[in-house]
Amino acid sequence: MPHDVDHPATAIPGNESSIVIVGAGQAGLSTAEKLRANGFVGSLTLIGDEADAPYQRPPLSKAYLLGELERGRLKLKAEDWYAKNRIALRLGTRVASIDRGRRRVCLADGGMFAYDRLVLATGSTARKLPQAISRGLTGILTIRTLADIDTLRPALKRRGKLLVIGGGYIGLEIAAVARGLGMTVDVVEAADRPLARVASAETARAVEDLHRSRGVTFHLGKAVDELLGTDHVAGAKLDDGTIIAADVVVAGIGGMPQTALAAEAGLVVDNGMAVDAYGRTDDPFIWAAGDCANFSLPGGGLRMESVGNAIDSADLVARNIMGAREPYKPKPWFWSDQFDLKLQIAGLSRPGDTVVVRHGAGPGRSHWYYRQGQFVAVDGLNAPRDYLIGKRLLAASASPDPAQVADPVLALEALASSK
């Protein structure tokens, strides 16, 4: 009974308590940090299956891949931070199962940790191509971890031909970097436009135009029948018979929440771990945060794969474990860097929303989305001022007059005071 005030799971964990966090990405790390910031003094263990201490994931497909950001600068915390904050960091450690009855996590290497509260921050994993398409060939990569990028970088340095399967953010960011390095780049996307599931048609069109102008070739409304080659990939055959040559293939076909551990433990899994508005699973001792958590909110389920959601949901879960009892109020926002475009998005637009385009004084532009007359999202395309004003208005549930938004002469400042 999650909301039974007498349940031992609702007591605030004290100095005898042990909290275990599974997953050492942004959400897991932020949960640990915020538990300490909110006064948790007991034992705190952060378990990650990767070899590297928590690091920034977003630059992997952007500045780090380009070589503009050194590896050491990806780390989120200094090495001594963990000891200073009494956080036991267990890297390269895979959790095999959760024993909910005895409140223990069991490790693949045979060890175990007892918990009073468990936080699952297992993140998401890159979806892999079916075997029928990839045929066991080498040179086919997915992008999620530092290790993935370390595999991709040498292939990009050799130049040659890159085939990106999937026109989502990861695929397009990799395409932009590869074009910048002088590779030939083809993008195959099953929908009739890139970013089909994650951006409006207007924004997607602008991004597509940019990529085309920089020499990226799109194959839209097409699917890969099979990849070609004997040992290493040499190309792809599309469903319309087109043959594309390739030296390396990146599959950017979406992320999947890592729910195997939760499912095996009998927790409710529904597009991620089902959690209530407070971040708690159906086991009152177990919480979830980040990419893997599907929050049950008044507007429906909400699962987001973004660093903003990782930080905010981790903060929420840490505060609620420490007794705050606050429901999640998501503030969705995203960004992407492609060529010289900085795309910044606040709010969640949907197909069918009315789009108002604003061309301001600068070279950029912004797309403002309205649903039933209410302002719901903004995309800034090299338009940081528009984006930040829109984001602020969204936070205040304010709705600027669409005619004013579309008026290029009207100063942005005038919109800031919209009700």
Add this chain to the structure above:
Amino acid sequence: MPKIKFLLADGAELALEAENGRTLMETALENSVPGIIAECNGSAACATCHVVLPEEIMVALGPISEHENDMLDFAEAPRESGSRLSCQIRVSDALDNVSVRIPAA
């Protein structure tokens, strides 16, 4: 190793030794300096690492990019003459003994 003092929004102070070459935002994040959220990990996309520096060192830090300039105009805390995004500042000896204020949002 420049010594940098962070003046927090609640009036507290936090003195740190910073490493040359890293950004001021990375230094703050690694040390859990309250008020530096840095949601975008330093790509100047979120303006949640806004700091205010003494005006006399602004020149030594070099020019502000147009993008950063635009972001600062509408950061959560009002812009001041010493406002910068800490992710766009590389730590150098120019920051030794400098007080970095985190504005109240």
